[in-house]
Amino acid sequence: MSKKPDSVARCSSRLDDVTCPSCAGHKTVTATGIRYAPGFSGPQVVEMPCFVCDGVGRISTFQVARMKLGESFRHHRVFVLGLGLRKAANKWGMKAFELSGIEQGKTVTDWTPPGWLDASS
Numbered sequence: 001m002s003k004k005p006d007s008v009a010r011c012s013s014r015l016d017d018v019t020c021p022s023c024a025g026h027k028t029v030t031a032t033g034i035r036y037a038p039g040f041s042g043p044q045v046v047e048m049p050c051f052v053c054d055g056v057g058r059i060s061t062f063q064v065a066r067m068k069l070g071e072s073f074r075h076h077r078v079f080v081l082g083l084g085l086r087k088a089a090n091k092w093g094m095k096a097f098e099l100s101g102i103e104q105g106k107t108v109t110d111w112t113p114p115g116w117l118d119a120s121s
């Protein structure tokens, strides 16, 4: 039986155990941005601090494990249940950003998606 998370918290501890898989330790990621300021020159590729490691370049093995678990939750939601993020969040009594945080491994919780263990056994 699945339930809404009781305790939701962002993990702030950094153990610096492994290279960040998102930025490969470079501490930044590239994104395409549009500048609306004077001198507008169209879409530009900009460097931004990595949103996974917050620009540190390394993350804890605990965060890596949460990211992998969240990835399997997302896979279950999309490919087994066929649900979009907002629809699933609404169905499970949470906000889309909360579910997104769990799936990205940013949120620490003991919650699992309904049917997740059934499908993996």
Ligand SMILES: [Zn+2]
Binding pocket: 020, 021, 022, 023, 024, 025, 027, 028, 050, 051, 052, 053, 054, 055, 056, 057, 058
């Ligand atoms: Zn990173």
